Amino acid sequence: MTRRTPARPVNVEELFPELIPFRREAVRLHPRAGSPSCHDSSVGGPLLWPAAEPWPVCAEEHYDPDTASELQAAVPMVPVVQVHQADAPGIPFPEGTDLLQVLWCPYAHGEYCYPLPQVHWRDSRGIGDILSTPAPVEGLPEDWYPNPCVVHPEQVTEYPSNDLSWDLRDALRQRFDELHATTGLHYWYHLADAPGIKLGGYPGWTQEPCWPDCEACGGRMEHLLTVASWEFDGESWRTWLPVEDRTDSGWTEAADNPAGLCLGDVGGVYIFECRACPDRPIGHWFDCS
Template sequence: MSRHTPGRPVDVESLFPELLPFRRESVRLHPRPGSPTYKDSSVGGPLLWPAAEPWPVCREEHYDMDSGGGPEPAVPLVPIVQVHRVDAPGVPFPRGTDLLQVLWCPYAHGEFCYPLPQVHWRDSGAIGDVLPTPAPGAGLPEDWYPAACVVHPEQVTEYPSGDLPEDVYDTLRARFDTLLAETGLRYSYHLAAAPGIKLGGYPGWTQEPYWPDCEGCGRRMEHLLTVASWEFDGESWRTWLPEEDRADENDSDGLPWNADADNPAGLCLGDAGGVYIFECRTCPERPIGHWFDCS
């Protein structure tokens, strides 16, 4: 089943034409529980990994946040996202590649206790024999890596929320307030950046924005991927919950969405936060950066 985000309930660009220069497209992946194969685009599923290439292992110092114990031993990285180019319209894949793979170590790293990601771009036709994806190691913090999900990619239009320049926000503040009073729509929740796991667009910040700079060229990196704990929350669902996941009026649990729609991958990153992965598209090696925040 495909997923379709409802059309915006108001014409954003007519009401707020100042937002037009900041318009971006993202690809909402809409993961849902399933049994993807290594050939499929997926969240948390097996990867099309070349047999000639060892599975990556984290040898950095990392900690188990649940146990509060000391450093953990080396651990195989876990699959986070695999996306074929055909499922990611508008995402700028490097020349000669058609497959994006993101993995990370689900233990806490560094001062801000973040998962440590890796990004791999591949030519799927050149992979040859495939290495089986290892099962997650025993004792990993389960809510720091996703359950296997099939995806239903959908391109949507976004506008900045936390990334909206202060002077533009000041210009629009009164109109935002009027919209809220007349319709109950809050710009930042209902009209700006899409929540959930997505490629491109604006990061789905939980706290204040943080854009890393490339250590090589010094330029600000571009947003590649948001991995959010939740697909939407108790307010943003009004405009971002797909049509196919809206519950019937007589739904037994009393929620406006069907089971598994709000957290299909079973993630809880910190206190329902997110991991944001960035890349430099100027440097040939396409280095990455990342950030982690939570409420």
């Protein structure tokens, strides 16, 4: 089954032409519980991992996020997202690759207690023999690694929410208020950036933006992936909930958090990359409410 975001209830660019230069395309993955194979695009599913390459293990200092003080042993990284280029329209893959794989250590790292991600770009045609994806080790914090989900990729148009400059917020504030008064729509919740797990577009910040700079060249990195705890909330569902998941009373039970994640207090992990550097170094940030 496909997943389709409803048509925007108003024409954003006619109402707010100042936003046209900031339009971005994102790919909503729309994960739903399932049994993906290693050959499928997925969230939390097995990866198409070459048998000649050892499965990555996190050997850095890390802690159980629930206790924050108990040092944990080295653990295999867990699959977060696998996406074939054919399922990611508009996302710039490095030349010679057609497969994106993201894993992370589901234990807490650093001052802000974040999962530690890795990004791998591959040519799926050259993988050969496949290594079986290891099962998560016992005792992992279950809401820090995703349940296996099939995905239903959909390209959508976004506009900045937390990334909207303060000058532009002030310039548009009156029209935002008028829109809410006449339609009940909040620009921030209903028209700006899509919630949920997605590629490209704008990060689904829970707090203020924190874009990393590339340590190699100093340029600001580009947003690659948002891994959000929930696919929507009590406000955003009105315009972002897919047509297929709508019911007379709201939404289907399996639609709001199919991956079973709860990152901090319903936060998100944001992964960035520098496309100006040949090795595509990554950065990341974690926030929650």
